[in-house]
Amino acid sequence: MSERHITALHGAYRDDIGDLVTRRPVPGPQIDRIGAFLFLNHHGPQTYPPGNGGLPFGPHPHRGFETVTFILDGELAHADSAGHESVIRAGGIQWMTAGKGVVHAELSPESFKAEGGPMEILQLWVNLPARLKMTEPRYIGAQADAIPVVAGEGATVHLVSGSYGGVKGPVDSLTGVFMSWATIEARGSATFDGLRGRDVFLYAVRGDVSVAGTALPEHHLAELGDGDSVTISADAPAVILFGHADPIDEPVVAHGPFVMNSAEEIRQAYSDYRAGRFGNARMVEA
Template identity: 60%
Template sequence: MTSRTVKALHPALRDDIGDLTTRRPLPGPGLEQVDPFLFLNHHGPQVYPPNNRGLPFGPHPHRGFETVTFILDGELAHLDSGGHESVIRAGGVQWMTAGRGLVHAEISPESFKRQGGALEILQLWVNLPARLKMTTPAYTGLQRADIPAIAADAGRVQIDLISGEWEGQQGPIRSETGIAMAVLRFEAGGALSPAVPPAHNVFLYVVRGELAVSGRQVPAGNLVTLNQDGDAVEMLAGTQGALVLFGHAMPFDEPVVAHGPFVMNTAQEIQQAVRDYQRGLFGGIPGG
């Protein structure tokens, strides 16, 4: 296999939401998307005191894409107008397909607001192609025990497989667009060179630690873009190990028109989304 070379590093920029520490590597200066990956918010790490107000993401609409939320620390409650409800704890993942439209809330459980605690969350937005923009909304909440943990490099790397296939094992999420997604946990000196189809775009964000990608050092808080000049991604962790969000997918190569919580292909479709939401066609949830 031939390792892809690094195109550029894109540091996450600070953009706090109220008292929630937030950094965003995508979109950023010079990088609008890594088709079909659109947006990443890195919330925390931080510690909430007892009797806190919790997360600020009350009821709001979405249409035309998917949200994938990784709970690295703490807890996250989900409620949406499709009738889905869950509380996902550390190590778990929420995968929501907004499709034709729904209203959802991502908030802290009452127990977390009373007791406080550590919190760190990643939220990734993944586009849907035109043929699936108006698909039926769906939601899957995975606890840590629902996610396969695959050992590699003599146990120095753990692959938490969310979607796609890894050496014959299938992730619990079956993506309709063939997206592969995993959380990679490297011990010091751990190495991994996963195969990636040459036509796919790679999504690689270093959450913690330090990682060498094709020999280039990547500090925590950086998104790496790669050239499409190989069929593998060479990764080597530094002395403190690393935590990495890793995915890949075939790009859609379609127009992207985004407006707030809606991502469509044309401005007219955005206008229709706004009208549909205002008419109540996305449904509602208690307190919304």
């Protein structure tokens, strides 16, 4: 079984949104995407004071892809035009399939705005193939206690979708995406296999890690060569975001909140949104 090695590193650049600390490793100056993985925003870590304004993501549209949101710390309230609502707390996730079109809001609950507290959130965009871009929207919100935790060699994998160590995650991905985050202890490691021919996403959220002797610093994204498996190790405690997916061998045309296969489909998305065909998400009051 051959191991994957790092072929390139991409540091996240700061792109704060108001008072929200935001880092973005992809897309970046030298990388548009990692195969099926299109975009990552890393918000925080930071601590909000009492009486804060909360997160700034009021109602906005999406079409043609999925958003996977990891609430590492704090709370996130979701509402969308398909009728889904939830408040997900630290350690939980939100997986939204925008499909043919949805308007959603991602805000801080009223209790968090009143009391404040620590916040760290990751949002990853995952592409959909043409056959699924106009699928019906769906939403899965899972609290921390619904996400399996698989312990290994000094590492703990929080399994969102796919299988690991004989355990299955709570999300059944439409395209067979494996998604997780892992905490790695000092001198610990996590190994993932079944990667041959897959697009692999690896981001160092907290702390420095290494792959086959090559360092992956905190807040960096790794590009990996092909192979069957990868082992991520750490000399000090670290957190990583790790996923893999089948390649989607189709054109990718992205503009603003829409990801389609052609410029004409992007124009149609804007037309449909302006015509009110995505519906409306009410602001969350939780």
